[in-house]
Amino acid sequence: MVEEIVVKDAKKETMVDTAAVKQNVKIEVNDLTISYAPHSHGKAALSDVSLKIYENEIFGIIGPANAGKTSFLKTLNLMNTFDANMKVDGNILFNNRDIHQLRNVYALRSRIGVVFPLPVGLPLTIYENVALSPRLRGIKDKVSLDQIVERCLQRAALWDEVKDRLDSLGSLLSGGQQQRLTIARALSQEPEVLILDEFSIAVDPVTTMRIEDVLKELKYEMTIILVTNLVQQAHRLTDRTAFFLDGKCIEIGDTEALFNGEVKDPVTMDYIEGRFG
Amino acid sequence: MLKEPQSAEFLFAISALNVKNKKIQKLYSILFLMMTLLLILPVLVILGTLIVKGGSMISIDFLFTDPINGMTEGGVFPALLGTVWLVSLALFISVPLGIAAAIYLSEYASDNWFTRIINLAIINLAGVPSIVHALFGLGAFVMFFGFGTSILAASLTLAIMTLPVVIVSTRESLQAVPHAFREACWNMGATRWQTIRRVVLPNAVSGILTGVILEVSRTTGETAPIMFTGAAFFLPFLPQGIFDQTMALSLHLFVVSTQVPNVPDALPYAVALVLIGMVLLMNSLSIALRMYLRGQKKW
Numbered sequence: 001m002v003e004e005i006v007v008k009d010a011k012k013e014t015m016v017d018t019a020a021v022k023q024n025v026k027i028e029v030n031d032l033t034i035s036y037a038p039h040s041h042g043k044a045a046l047s048d049v050s051l052k053i054y055e056n057e058i059f060g061i062i063g064p065a066n067a068g069k070t071s072f073l074k075t076l077n078l079m080n081t082f083d084a085n086m087k088v089d090g091n092i093l094f095n096n097r098d099i100h101q102l103r104n105v106y107a108l109r110s111r112i113g114v115v116f117p118l119p120v121g122l123p124l125t126i127y128e129n130v131a132l133s134p135r136l137r138g139i140k141d142k143v144s145l146d147q148i149v150e151r152c153l154q155r156a157a158l159w160d161e162v163k164d165r166l167d168s169l170g171s172l173l174s175g176g177q178q179q180r181l182t183i184a185r186a187l188s189q190e191p192e193v194l195i196l197d198e199f200s201i202a203v204d205p206v207t208t209m210r211i212e213d214v215l216k217e218l219k220y221e222m223t224i225i226l227v228t229n230l231v232q233q234a235h236r237l238t239d240r241t242a243f244f245l246d247g248k249c250i251e252i253g254d255t256e257a258l259f260n261g262e263v264k265d266p267v268t269m270d271y272i273e274g275r276f277g
Numbered sequence: 278m279l280k281e282p283q284s285a286e287f288l289f290a291i292s293a294l295n296v297k298n299k300k301i302q303k304l305y306s307i308l309f310l311m312m313t314l315l316l317i318l319p320v321l322v323i324l325g326t327l328i329v330k331g332g333s334m335i336s337i338d339f340l341f342t343d344p345i346n347g348m349t350e351g352g353v354f355p356a357l358l359g360t361v362w363l364v365s366l367a368l369f370i371s372v373p374l375g376i377a378a379a380i381y382l383s384e385y386a387s388d389n390w391f392t393r394i395i396n397l398a399i400i401n402l403a404g405v406p407s408i409v410h411a412l413f414g415l416g417a418f419v420m421f422f423g424f425g426t427s428i429l430a431a432s433l434t435l436a437i438m439t440l441p442v443v444i445v446s447t448r449e450s451l452q453a454v455p456h457a458f459r460e461a462c463w464n465m466g467a468t469r470w471q472t473i474r475r476v477v478l479p480n481a482v483s484g485i486l487t488g489v490i491l492e493v494s495r496t497t498g499e500t501a502p503i504m505f506t507g508a509a510f511f512l513p514f515l516p517q518g519i520f521d522q523t524m525a526l527s528l529h530l531f532v533v534s535t536q537v538p539n540v541p542d543a544l545p546y547a548v549a550l551v552l553i554g555m556v557l558l559m560n561s562l563s564i565a566l567r568m569y570l571r572g573q574k575k576w
Contacts, residue, residue, distance in 0.1 A: 079464060084387055110466025120461040123480050123575035132475065133465045171575055182461070189465055 024055035025096065026193060026223040027076065032090035034071045034080075034247075045071045048090075049249040051242060053193075058215065058224040060238030060255060062231055062271070067244035069227045073195050076225075077112040078105045095192075110137065113186025117198040119178035121170035122185075126153075126162050129170040129181055133189045148188055155218070156184035157210045176207035183211065193223045200233065212237055231272055235259050243268045327553065331546025339547060344529075348511060348537050353548055355515055359523030360555070362428050362516060363503060364496045367435035372489055374436075375443030382444070383451040384473050403441035407501040410438045414506040429519040431507025438502055439492050446491075450484025451477060483570030490563035494556040500527040510536070526552045 034046040046068035053059045061069050071086070078099060080086040092099050094108065102108055110133065122129050130149045139145060149166070153159040158180040162173070170181050179199060186194055196215075200208040215224060215237060228234050234241050234255065241258055243251040251258065251268040263269050342352035386392040414434025424430040454477050462472040508525040510532055516523040530552060534545040 077464065079460070082460075082463060106466045106468055108466075109464060112464075114464040116457070116461070118457075120457045122458055122461060122476055124476070132462075132467075135475075136465065136467050136471055169575055185461075185465070 025052050026055045026094070027053040027225075028093040028096070029053075030091050030093075032072070032075065032088070032092065034068065034075060034089075035087045037085045037087055044247050046244075046247045049244075050090075051249060051252055053223060053225060054240075055223050056219055056221075057239040058219050058226055058237050060234035060241040061225065061227045061244060062229075062234050062241060063244035064271070066246070068247045069244050070197060072244070073114070073197055073225070073227060076193075076195065077109045077114065078102075079109075081105065110189050111192045113189045113191035113194045115179070115182050115186055115194070115196045115199045117201045119175060119182050119202060121173055121178040121181050123169060123171045125167050126170045126173070126181065127166040130184050130188045133185065152184040152187040153181075155187055155214060156180045157214055158184055175202045176204050179203050180207070180211065183214070187218075191222055193225065194218065195225045195227075197227045198229055199226075200228070200230065208233075231274070243271060245271070324553070327546050327550040331543050331548075331550045334543045334547035335550060340551065343513075344511070347539075348529075348533055349540050349544070353526065353529060353551055355512060356524040356526045356529035356548075357551065357555075358515060359428075359508065360497055360526040360552075362519075362523055363432050363435060363507070363525055364493055366428060366432035366519065367439060367496055368489065368493060370432060371436035371439045371443055371492075375440050376447050376485065378440075379444045379447035379451060380473060380478075383448045384469060384477065399441045399444055402437075403445065405438075407438060407499060410434055411502045411505050413437070414502060419506055425520065426505070426509075426522050427507050427520045428516055428523050429507070431503040431523075431525075432519070434502045434506045435496050435499060438499065439496055442492055442495070443488065446488025447481075447485050450481040450488065453484060454480045480575060483567065486570075487563050487567045490559055490566065494559035494563075497556055497559065498527055498552065500525075500531055504528060526555070 029052075030050050032046060032049045033044050035044045049068075049072065061072070063069055071080075074080050074083075074086070075088050075092060076094075076099075080088050094111075099108060122132065124132065127149055130152050131145045134145055134148050139148070150159060150163075153162065158177060161177060162168075162181075170178065173181060179202060183196075183199070199211065203211070212233070215226070218224060226234065226238060238255045240253065241251075241255045242249055243258075245267065250265050251263055253262065258268065259272060261269060263272075339352040340357060341354050343354055344356075345351035382392060382395065386395075411434065414430060414437070418424050418430035418433045419426055422430075424433075458476050458480075459472050462476050463469075467475070503525055507522055508528040509522040510528075512522060512524050526548065530545060530548045533540050533548055
């Protein structure tokens with residue numbers, strides 16, 4: 001198992017070089033429209049969004065509440081199938097394959113790690129929280145599980161705080177620790193894409209900075225989609241940023257360029273500079 | 278007109294209104310306390326009467342010997358054993374069925390006309406009077422299926438009675454597990470069953486168990502449903518299998534209090550005491566279990 005991980009890492013190292021050119025499209029979204037059937041009064045939560053997310057980049061999505069950010073994320077791993085009211089049109093390509101034609105949605109979801117705004121530590125031990133996904137994949141060997149748990153907790157900057165009490169409940173950790181636990185859990189899926197939906201909402205600034213440092217390293221191994229309410233966080237972390245407003249994607253561009261004022265729509269600038277509304 | 282700025286002294290002074298509010302508050306708390314005490318009263322009176330009038334007859338012998346002399350002497354062993362038989366078999370049937378149905382309704386079913394009809398049926402089933410269940414059991418299990426008056430027929434009737442309660446209490450325990458846990462699990466690529474098996478059920482099990490144990494105590498006391506379907510007035514032998522009739526404590530109590538002449542006064546009280554003792558034992562078990570499991574709060 002160790003060798004396997006090392007081999008995988010080596011493979012990813014080589015991919016990083018090619019990713020510098022930013023040509024591998026990880027996720028491609030075409031004309032995505034989302035509406036919530038009985039409550040929307042015909043208004044779409046998201047309309048005609050088309051964008052590409054490249055491999056090994058941190059793709060930021062900013063925008064005020066009700067912009068459709070979370071709805072957008074839900075469609076990426078087909079979590080919309082759990083919400084009967086949610087109507088989704090348009091196609092989404094994952095590794096250039098249409099996800100709506102997938103036979104195995106569970107495999108897709110396991111390749112996409114999701115971190116929610118409010119940390120959800122499952123009511124299992126810290127160890128089991130992180131070992132759950134490997135177990136679901138069928139890994140039973142105790143030694144491999146131990147390694148995965150330690151590795152993921154270390155990467156999520158939580159290992160040192162919990163290594164002596166892996167048997168205590170994950171759901172009773174403090175907010176910041178729980179959020180790092182959910183990141184560790186997402187990493188235990190060995191995901192290709194990591195989605196973070198306003199992860200820092202319930203986390204103190206120091207922990208936020210630690211997680212941000214972790215993300216900067218993780219980007220060499222996976223693609224990260226970061227939805228955030230903190231414009232400065234998007235600036236600090238992301239390579240490219242999309243601005244959502246009222247269910248529309250107003251702007252997509254290089255983060256640096258956006259923050260330097262190269263915008264198509266002045267509204268974006270207003271939002272970035274906090275002159276909004 | 279503006280008021281004078283109030284001095285700090287004002288905050289520490291007690292006004293007439295404060296005094297009045299305090300009095301009213303005290304009055305209400307005493308009132309509610311009295312109401313609560315009133316609730317305990319019947320329990321104390323019932324238990325007290327039973328213990329005073331029948332307590333002297335209770336002994337190990339009373340529990341473990343057969344009734345003799347036309348049920349005017351001896352113990353209650355066949356009835357006690359019969360009740361254990363009936364209740365265990367009834368729950369053995371209704372608990373797995375009920376839990377499975379509750380899992381389906383809580384975790385799999387979407388909200389449509391079909392599930393709404395099922396829910397309506399469950400509520401109505403819970404409201405059916407026990408004598409109607411008894412007649413249904415007589416028609417269906419005793420006659421149609423040909424089980425005869427037997428432990429099986431009586432247990433099946435009891436099972437149908439307890440089923441809706443098991444379903445409702447299980448479903449509530451499942452619903453008490455926060456939805457966010459399920460979503461987190463689904464997001465990891467877990468199937469519904471994996472989520473139920475690893476996250477939902479382990480955290481609902483305390484509530485489910487509590488509900489089941491409470492059902493045991495309720496079923497123990499049921500008389501009407503077993504009267505026509507499997508419980509006997511008097512049997513000189515113990516049941517050998519599920520197709521035999523059996524005596525049962527609840528029916529035995531009815532019989533010795535109303536149907537048999539020359540019963541010593543203390544006997545019905547003693548039988549009632551054994552019955553209520555069983556129920557209280559089950560209830561305290563359930564409360565203890567709930568307290569133990571609640572102590573291990575998980576979120």
